[in-house]
Amino acid sequence: xxxxxxENLSHGFGDRAIFRDVxxxxxxxxxxxxxxxxGEGKSTFFNIIIGDLMPDEGTITWAKNVRVGYLDQHTxxxxxxxxxxxxxxxxxxLYEKEExxxxxxxKMADADEETMTALMEEMGVLQEMLEQHDFYSIDxxxxxxxxxxxxxxxxxxxxxxxxxxxxxTKVLLAKxxxxxxxxxLLDEPTNYLDEQHIDWLKRYLNGYDNAFILISHDIPFLNxxxxxxxxxxxxxxxxxxxxxxxxxxxxxxxxxxxxxAYNRQQQEIRELKDFVARNKSRVATRNxxxxxQKKLDRMDVIELVKENPKPxxxxxxxxxxxxxxxxxxxxxIGYDRPLSRPLNIHIERGAKVVLRGANGIGKTTLxxxxxxxxxxxxxxxxxGDYLSVGYFEQELSGxxxxxxxxxxxDEYPSYTNYExxxxxxxxxxxxxxxxxxxxxxxxxxQAKVRLxxxxxxxxxxxxLDEPTNHLDVDxxxxxxxxxxxxxxxxxxxxxxxxxxxxIATEVIDCGEWSLLA
Numbered sequence: 001x002x003x004x005x006x007e008n009l010s011h012g013f014g015d016r017a018i019f020r021d022v023x024x025x026x027x028x029x030x031x032x033x034x035x036x037x038x039g040e041g042k043s044t045f046f047n048i049i050i051g052d053l054m055p056d057e058g059t060i061t062w063a064k065n066v067r068v069g070y071l072d073q074h075t076x077x078x079x080x081x082x083x084x085x086x087x088x089x090x091x092x093x094l095y096e097k098e099e100x101x102x103x104x105x106x107k108m109a110d111a112d113e114e115t116m117t118a119l120m121e122e123m124g125v126l127q128e129m130l131e132q133h134d135f136y137s138i139d140x141x142x143x144x145x146x147x148x149x150x151x152x153x154x155x156x157x158x159x160x161x162x163x164x165x166x167x168x169t170k171v172l173l174a175k176x177x178x179x180x181x182x183x184x185l186l187d188e189p190t191n192y193l194d195e196q197h198i199d200w201l202k203r204y205l206n207g208y209d210n211a212f213i214l215i216s217h218d219i220p221f222l223n224x225x226x227x228x229x230x231x232x233x234x235x236x237x238x239x240x241x242x243x244x245x246x247x248x249x250x251x252x253x254x255x256x257x258x259x260x261a262y263n264r265q266q267q268e269i270r271e272l273k274d275f276v277a278r279n280k281s282r283v284a285t286r287n288x289x290x291x292x293q294k295k296l297d298r299m300d301v302i303e304l305v306k307e308n309p310k311p312x313x314x315x316x317x318x319x320x321x322x323x324x325x326x327x328x329x330x331x332x333i334g335y336d337r338p339l340s341r342p343l344n345i346h347i348e349r350g351a352k353v354v355l356r357g358a359n360g361i362g363k364t365t366l367x368x369x370x371x372x373x374x375x376x377x378x379x380x381x382x383x384g385d386y387l388s389v390g391y392f393e394q395e396l397s398g399x400x401x402x403x404x405x406x407x408x409x410d411e412y413p414s415y416t417n418y419e420x421x422x423x424x425x426x427x428x429x430x431x432x433x434x435x436x437x438x439x440x441x442x443x444x445x446q447a448k449v450r451l452x453x454x455x456x457x458x459x460x461x462x463x464l465d466e467p468t469n470h471l472d473v474d475x476x477x478x479x480x481x482x483x484x485x486x487x488x489x490x491x492x493x494x495x496x497x498x499x500x501x502x503i504a505t506e507v508i509d510c511g512e513w514s515l516l517a
């Protein structure tokens with residue numbers, strides 16, 4: 001059974017085509033991995049099929065009564081809302097039905113007998129709908145899902161503006177599951193999630209009977225949950241049965257076959273053109289030359305897929321600092337209350353330290369406390385001499401309304417136009433990206449802009465807060481090489497063992513000192 005049918009979909013921004021004449025069907029029970037490089041249009045694709053963005057051409061047809069649940073990587077939770085408020089919003093349509101019943105009850109006070117009968121019937125239908133969807137046990141459902149995601153430990157009355165990235169993702173996932181949609185659209189759900197909840201999500205999706213479409217650059221996670229790959233490249237969408245590894249094998253084989261056919265055709269074209277040029281003016285061979293020219297004119301010329309520019313990351317290194325880079329003495333971190341036991345951390349020059357642990361236990365708070373961005377509650381932080389610090393935050397600060405070039409120029413005003421463009425291009429950004437406003441870029445492209453600014457600053461200490469989030473496979477590989485080659489000191493928060501295992505000289509489990517673990 002087809003849940004979604006898309007025919008001849010085309011869409012673009014300005015003169016840049018995002019999709020060109022795309023046609024496909026989504027079948028019941030399919031577990032789709034939507035993959036492609038940063039900026040190929042994966043999140044745009046989601047916005048089109050849910051109706052938030054109108055395509056330039058094409059038709060999008062959902063099966064009747066299909067309810068879609070969408071986890072958006074850019075969802076903003078409003079300050080003032082509590083965790084319970086967000087979870088309860090999953091049942092907003094039922095609350096609307098309850099409000100309709102209240103309105104009917106008010107009308108009954110002045111209704112005649114005939115109107116009363118009609119109102120009673122209408123109220124009965126609504127009442128039955130509420131009972132079918134367990135409206136009167138909503139609080140119990142919220143408590144159950146809250147315990148499953150450990151949101152009860154945070155406090156259901158906690159303001160969502162106080163949550164970390166991982167905690168926010170858990171709240172949105174819990175809300176999505178309460179909605180019980182017929183199809184899940186998940187845009188990079190593992191970003192900010194700790195290993196424990198990534199494993200939980202993996203088990204949930206493996207047991208999920210309905211269809212879902214998943215955008216992710218976490219290859220081990222993709223391989224464990226999908227049975228079909230949709231690959232977005234050069235404004236087209238191609239379907240590959242199987243997991244990501246099988247997709248790569250078939251994709252490479254197809255690309256090799258196309259390259260071989262392209263080379264053969266180019267050789268034939270050169271020979272035909274050469275024959276036509278030598279024989280078109282000779283009476284004896286003119287007909288043969290015209291015949292070959294017609295063959296050239298009718299030829300369906302093979303075009304090679306233009307490869308996206310691959311990023312090259314390389315961090316500029318400052319002078320060598322003192323032997324001890326970071327030392328804490330009985331450090332207690334937190335805001336209005338302590339988040340940690342007294343911490344005594346000792347990091348020497350050249351160490352590459354990874355912080356791991358559950359969401360919301362204070363990893364980012366520790367980094368910001370070491371940097372002096374927030375005051376400590378106790379103890380002290382001692383930083384070494386001659387330190388030049390480069391800091392990569394979880395999220396881009398500011399409105400993001402400037403172009404990539406302006407964003408870079410704000411930090412490096414002495415760079416020439418050519419130098420700015422070269423620096424951004426080296427990070428895998430095209431001319432279109434470089435001249436675009438940061439806010440219209442994908443999460444991965446925004447991360448590349450921030451990495452570019454960090455790369456061009458001399459540093460001997462890198463403090464990185466989940467730098468792999470949003471990055472595509474090529475960008476992750478480039479970042480991995482750059483961090484491996486970096487001779488300075490690194491302190492990094494990361495939830496991807498396959499990324500940091502051969503980089504780290506020490507892995508610190510923050511659950512051992514956190515008061516929230």
